[in-house]
Amino acid sequence: MNPGGGGVNVARAVLELGGDPLAVVALGGHVGSLLADSLRRSGVALHRISARGATRQNFAVTERTSGKQYRFVHGGTRMSFAEWTRCLEATVEAAAHAACVVASSSLPPGVPVDAFAVLASRLEPLGIPIIIDTSGPALLAAMKAPVDLVKPSVNELRAVAGRALTCNEHYEAAARALLRSGRCKTVAVSLGGEGALFVPRDDDSFVVRAPEVRAVNTTGAGDSMVAGIAMSLARGDTLIDAARLGVAAGTAAVLAQGTSLCRRDDVLSLLAHTMVS
DSSP, X not given: OOOOSHHHHHHHHHHHTTOOOEEEEEEOHHHHHHHHHHHHHHXXXXXXXXXXXXXXXXXXXXXXXXXXXXXXXXXXXXXXXXXXHHHHXXXXXXXXXXXXXXXXXXXXXXXXXXXXXXXXXXXXXXXXOEEEEOOHHHHHHHHTSSOSEEXXXXXXXXXXXXSOOOSHXXXXXXXXXXXXXXXXOXXXXXXXGGOEEEEETTSOOEEEXXXXXXXXXXXXXXXXXXXXXXXXXXXXXXXXXXXXXXXXXXXXXXXXXXXXXXXXXXXXXHHTTOEEO
16 A cells, blocks of 8 residues: 555655655545555655545556556545635645645546646746646636646547647647647656657647656556646756657656656666657
């Protein structure tokens, strides 16, 4: 058993990469307490927002003969207005001392689709990088906010584009259309084993590719990628440098068994061979 969920995984990976993360998480019930204890033991600082609903517990199964992985993901419990606004206010307060903010995961029932967009607008005066990793209507709403980077997968990009997308040219066209719809600066499309396509609003797109590896487990690969990007942007690195570290971290994550994330030594080893094209 490991603590998980988008933002929690990002915080765990940031810690592994040498950062100092604070996770703002709504937790409820016995599983929520287990998750909080596990996070604290791992060294991740936690701001816990108490929730009435029980925190969900998901699991992944790997079929040994084929290597295929199956994920069993339950829906989140409904959050009240008071609960999700406490999360927002706690994040805004903590961001005053942060070098980067990541808002990650799907939005549970009861939370409006523009919650991440509202958060980004509240954080704009701080002038720090804001990364949002979500999908569907929440992703479309985030595009209209002052966000530095969003990270849809290919399937998530297809869903919001509403059409078939089969190659990098299609992905870039869909990303450009999203950028024209609002204020977001960069769309990073994760391509799985192919790396990631980065489409900046005001510059040429580029693809970052990592060396080929044998994938053992894909759980948390996208979250590790976001963690690498966040770490780099927090240091003031260029987008290309942030993209390389992100792809190296995401690739490193697939080398680990179970729900483990990227390991720092693996990330540094892969980074030396992570190329931009």
